[in-house]
Amino acid sequence: MVEQTNTASGADRSQAGASSTNGFDMGTMFKRIFTRLEFRMLALALLIAVALSFASPYFLTQTNIFNILDQSVVIGLVAIGMTFVILTGGIDLSVGSVAGLTGIVLGLALQDYPIPVAIMMAVLAGAGIGLVSGILVAYFGLAAFVVTLGVMAIGRSLAYILSGQTAISGIPSSLSDIVYTTILGIPANVFFLGVMYLLAWLYLTYTKGGRTIYAIGSNKEAARAAGLSVLFYSILPYVVSGAFSAVAITFSIAQILSADPLAGNLMELDAIAAVVIGGASLYGGRGSIIGTLIGVLIMVMIRNGLNLMGVSPFWQGSAIGSIIILALLVERLVSSRTDR
Amino acid sequence: MTAPSNAAMSTARTGAARHEPAVLLEAIDVEKSFGRTRALAGATFDLREGEIHALLGANGAGKSTLSKVISGHIRADAGKLVHKGEPLHLRSTRDALSAGIAIVMQETTLAPDLSVLENIFLPELGTSGFLSRGKMRRRATAILEDLGQADVLSLDMEVAKLSAAQRQLVEIAKALALDAELIIFDEPTASLSAGEVERLFDVMARLKESGRSLIFVSHRLEEVLAITDRVTVMREGATVASGLETHSLTQAEIIRLMVGRELGAIYTEREVAPDAEGEPVVFEVRNIAAPPVVHDVSFAVRKGEILGLGGLVGAGRSETAEAIFGLRPKSGGEMWLASKKVDFRKPAQAVRAGVGFVPEDRRVQNIVPDLSVKENLLLAHLGAHRGFGLGYGARQKKVDELLKLLDLPGHRLFDASMLNFSGGMQQKIIIARWLLLEPKVLILDEPTKGVDIGTRQAIYELLQKIAGEGVAVVVISSDFEELLGLSTRIVVISDGRSIADMASSALDEEKLTLLAAPRTSMRKNTAVLSALAVDCGGAGFWALIDEDDLICLNSVVANPEAAPGFSSGEAKRFEETTIPKSLASRGQGFVTEADGSRSTLIVPIRSHRGHDFGWVGLTVPGGAEGYSAEEIRQRIESLNG
Known part of the structure; x- marks a missing residue:
């Protein structure tokens, strides 16, 4: 038992519970699994998938599944950074406009530099903007909501200025390789998304930094008193978020081969919604990267299914909004019964 | 003329022909428990019209709880209040206010963004009807003039910009705007300068002259002797001396009542902790200052010694510990750890140097509720750990040892939340969090607060064991009995200064109380x-x-x-x-x-x-x-x- 618990050391609660089963009866274990929010959300995702497959026979075809995964890449990458930020109890409203701005940076850089260098420049620009937000929030103690709202406005305005108010075309078509090559039979962008989620999960679960991020969101004062580097790990999530915004827009540009200053508009709302549907608390400390991935899939599936059913795009907003609120309401009612 | 002879002696009394002064409010056998803690166990109190009555007691004697019962903030479990001969049932502070009872608390309850005038009439905003600003302004001016303070306070000033003394004045004016006849002052002088205290006493004297009754809750014996007419002393939630005439008492008598033991009685009961004399000094701090609370604190602790930091609540003990540990900026002072000069600007530095600190508030400063018990236990390890991964494995042996020491079954480590444990077990896990690092110095702030009696003993034994293994232990406690029983030496802190450093064998609760009392003079x-x-x-x-x-x-x-x-x-x-x-x-x-x-x-x-x-x-x-x-x-x- 000691060896088993040892392997579960860094893992979050479900892992810990599941790996020491011989200490428990099966009932306790199932209860633990079902009280985990991610599992309830996974059940919801499957339910939605089944419902949509009845509504549209095309939904469960291989092509459409790859479609859904493809559509998950951009929002999924942004949601990784958003998860980091929300876990510390912060919020990043600037992801959409940072994506727009770094997209323009990429477009301009591609005119003079090779692809890897240009991508690196865009990612560094995103990380740099995140660093500024992070310092303003964590060091100067400004409200994350307000700081990132300000950065959102600045980012969008700089995107227009740098681009000369028009989309930058003439992106080298070889950039699209990062989307259209396949690795082990999986499209490169989907493969990359999977790898990023795996790395993010490992980081948040098995490293000092990851656990510090949870501790900060759960109880900043206790984290500080235990000697954790609260300042550093409060800034880091904004840097990660900025960098992932740039990576996300890179994949988007690779598909359409054009960098639009308006790109990423309202992306922050989708990302926040995905994280929250995935079970994270906006107060911080609670949530997981797996949950976020499920949240992203739920969002994309609903949008995809509504498209397949021919629902007008004007109605889709209402549908998605209602489903988000409904999911959270059900979740709140269920969890208030099982947690106490 | 049936005035009692002692009342005739008192020159402060107004009115020529006084009969036995009427009783304004009586509290009879009031009881109140918070969970398992009995805050009040038979508190009795009577307040006469037009007097200033001191409510005294050591830390945790129940004086603040009784004040809050009288002001309607807390509902008593048993006992009754009699107001002007009629039974009084308070369901809320509003009930108390309409009976003319108001409280001026240390932490003021003003709305910081509103003006002085708006704050004075804040309670009236809750009533229906229109407010006339002109009328309010005239009434507020009259109130401040009655207090002799019209020049000190502008009605249009924003409350956020006022000093502590001015805010207090607004609270008093607020009470008077409601025609309060009974005003409770809970530790009103704690954050005032000497001049401001004089001014407050002048205001209190005027209130008394106008026939109002005041309850003065304070630790400060000098002030109690200076301003009050009668004294009620509480101990462990019960009244031990009711309505004694102040001028008949001395400081020593009052302290004896507060402590409740005859001189010397404690020596025979107490087993003196082993002397660490001859052992090297592990940790020394000199002249630590961290304004506004900590002014000049020095102490040294030897290997294997338990040093007590004693003092009253608010004397600056917790703030001193936080300043040492890097949780609070210092303005001066020096520290030596194992003869090496150190300066911790953030807790991480202190942790890595081998200093551990268990802050006072478990829920706010210690427990991380969303992490499992195991991760809470390993939190300080994470703070000390250099490296990218977790490094939990390297601590596994020590974790197993500690589990045995704490009597905690291994599987409970994976409990999702520490909040399901008893206060005592939570505290043991938090202490173990630091033991895991094998610190040189461990500072604990109120380690038995909210811990049941049984577990308390276990925590004492744990601390003694740690000290026996050579750790220098510093314990902050407001419970003087605990401090005397646990520590070898005691440093007394009063008003942010360390004023005494004595072997605990030379002290008793009475001397400790005397030393800890803040002295205005x-x-x-x-x-x-x-x-x-x-x-x-x-x-x-x-x-x-x-x-x-x-x-x-x-x-x-x-x-x-x-x-x-x-x-x-x-x-x-x-x-x-x-x-x-x-x-x-x-x-x-x-x-x-x-x-x-x-x-x-x-x-x-x-x-x-x-x-x-x-x-x-x-x-x-x-x-x-x-x-x-x-x-x-x-x-x-x-x-x-």
Whole structure:
């Protein structure tokens, strides 16, 4: 038992519970699994998938599944950074406009530099903007909501200025390789998304930094008193978020081969919604990267299914909004019964 | 004229022909429990019309709880309140306000963004009807004029910009705007300067003259003696002395009531903790300052020693520990850890250097609720850990050891939340969090707060065991009995200064309470003492003197040849000092010791109402030729009142 618990050391609660089963009866274990929010959300995702497959026979075809995964890449990458930020109890409203701005940076850089260098420049620009937000929030103690709202406005305005108010075309078509090559039979962008989620999960679960991020969101004062580097790990999530915004827009540009200053508009709302549907608390400390991935899939599936059913795009907003609120309401009612 | 003789003696009483003063409010056998803690267990209290009544007690005696019952903030479990002869049922503060009862709390309840005027009439915003600004302004002006404070406070000022004293004044005006007849002042002087205290007392005297009744809750005995008419003393939630006339009491009597033990009784009960003398000093702090609360704190702790930091709530003990640990900015002071100079600007530095700290508030400062029990146990490890991964595996052996020590079954480590454990087990896990790192120094702030009696003993044993293994342990506690029982030495902190450092075997609860009491007159007395010592080339001291021993409250030595053989914060028997003869005789003039080495003049200090504030002495070398005892006496007496 000691060896088993040892392997579960860094893992979050479900892992810990599941790996020491011989200490428990099966009932306790199932209860633990079902009280985990991610599992309830996974059940919801499957339910939605089944419902949509009845509504549209095309939904469960291989092509459409790859479609859904493809559509998950951009929002999924942004949601990784958003998860980091929300876990510390912060919020990043600037992801959409940072994506727009770094997209323009990429477009301009591609005119003079090779692809890897240009991508690196865009990612560094995103990380740099995140660093500024992070310092303003964590060091100067400004409200994350307000700081990132300000950065959102600045980012969008700089995107227009740098681009000369028009989309930058003439992106080298070889950039699209990062989307259209396949690795082990999986499209490169989907493969990359999977790898990023795996790395993010490992980081948040098995490293000092990851656990510090949870501790900060759960109880900043206790984290500080235990000697954790609260300042550093409060800034880091904004840097990660900025960098992932740039990576996300890179994949988007690779598909359409054009960098639009308006790109990423309202992306922050989708990302926040995905994280929250995935079970994270906006107060911080609670949530997981797996949950976020499920949240992203739920969002994309609903949008995809509504498209397949021919629902007008004007109605889709209402549908998605209602489903988000409904999911959270059900979740709140269920969890208030099982947690106490 | 049936006035009682003692009332006739009191010059402060107004009204020529007084009958037995009417009782405004009575609290009878009030009881209140919070969970398992009994805060009030038979509290009884009566307040007369037009008096200032002190409510006294040690930390946790229940005086604040009783005040809150009277002001409707807390509903009592049992007992009753009688107001003007009628039973009074308070369901809320609003009920209390409409009965004319208001409370002025230390933490004010003002709306910081509103103006003084709006705050004064804030309670009326809750009632229906229109408000006339002009009328409000006229009434507010009248109230402030009655208090003699119209010049101090502008009605249009924003409350956020006011000083603590001004805010208090707004609270008082707010109470008066509601025609309060009974005003409770809960520790009103804690954050005021000496001048502001004078002003507050002037306001309180005016309120009393206008026929209002005041309850004054305070630790500060000097102030209680200076302003109140009667005193009620509480201990462990019950009233132990009800309505004693203030002028008939001395400081020592009041302390004896607060502590509730006869002198010396404690010595026989207590097992003295083992002496660590001879062991090396592991950790020393000198002159730590962290404004606004901590001014000058010094102490040293030896290997294997448990050092107690004693004092009243608000004396700056927690703030001192936080400043040491890097949780609070310091403005001065030096620290040595294992003879190496250190300065922790953030907790991570302290943790890595081998200092552990268990802050006072478990829920707010210690527990991370969303992490599992195991991760909570390993949190300080994570703080000390250098490296990218978790490094939990390297601690596994120590974790297993600690589980055995704590009596915690291994599988409970994976409990999702620490909040399901009892307070005692939570505390043990938090302490274990630091033991995991095998620290050199462990500082614990109120380690048994909210812990049941059974687990308390286990925590004491744990601390003794840690000390036995060579850790230097520093314990902060407001429970003097606990402090005396647990620690080898005690450093007393009062008003942000360490004022005494004594072996706990030389102390009892009474002496500790006496030393811990904040002294409004400290600064003034120190100035006079240094001036005297320097001018006369001798040594000055301020002490409380008993039959054959003394407690030195302050001393200034300008000439080592005149040193009286005791220093600030020490308790000594006369024969242990260098001036036993003078201390025993306390004559009118200088008394020269038998060996002719020193001569001492000792003068009693009295407040303007005749209360004993101890003695001030001046020791000079030799036979005191050429000194005018009369002139010096006059200088000392300038301290009176």
